[in-house]
Amino acid sequence: MSKKAILVAIILAAIAGFFIWYSAASKTSNGENNKLISKNGIHWHSELSIYIKGEKQEIPANVGIGAIHLPLHTHEADNIIHMEFSRAVRENDIKLSQFFKIWKKRFDSNCIFEFCNGETGKVKMFINGKESGEFENYIMRDNDKIEIKYEPR
Ligand SMILES: [Zn+2]
Ligand SMILES: [Zn+2]
Structure with a gap:
């Protein structure tokens, strides 16, 4: 050359x-x-179930409802996350991590609450029955069934 x-x-x-x-x-x-989901608001629901070694964990009523009514919240202890926005909504607004931030609990690919990947178990996530690797970055959709499981390896 x-x-x-x-x-x-x-x-x-x-x-x-x-x-x-x-x-x-x-x-x-x-x-x-961070794509636009809606220009003028949504009212969506997702069902979130968390199992630690097979035991279903309670998600309390009124997460996100206090002096300020946050767009992501629960009303009852019925595992339903309400996504109620009356303004433009972007993907980042309805990431699963937002709900955990409001709830002040830990969730990512390594840990659910204080249960972390290691000898005692592993964090797994299922969306509508299918295993997912998105964890806290998952963008919720209306009528999703989200399961987080901490299970022995
Ligand atoms: Zn509501
Ligand atoms: Zn609702």
Whole structure:
């Protein structure tokens, strides 16, 4: 190869590298992927069931309802998360992590409450019966059945 050809190859590789980096970087930024769900509000419900070693955990009534009525909340201790917005709604507004933040409990791919992946068990998540790897990043949909299980390995 001539020197010129090598130089061209290096430049092309650099350009390709930039585009790979750029597309990876834009995927992690919130703005680009935080899609609009509705312009003028939603009233959706998801059912959330949490099992620790087979035992169903209670989600209390009135999570998110206090001095301020938050868009994500429970009314009864019936495992139903209400998503009630009267404004524009974006995907980040209805991520499962938002509910856990309001509830002040831990949930991610490693832990549910104080139960973490390790010798005693592993966190698993199911959406409408199918295993999911999205964990706290899951964007809830109307009528979803979400199950979080901490089970022995
Ligand atoms: Zn409500
Ligand atoms: Zn409701």
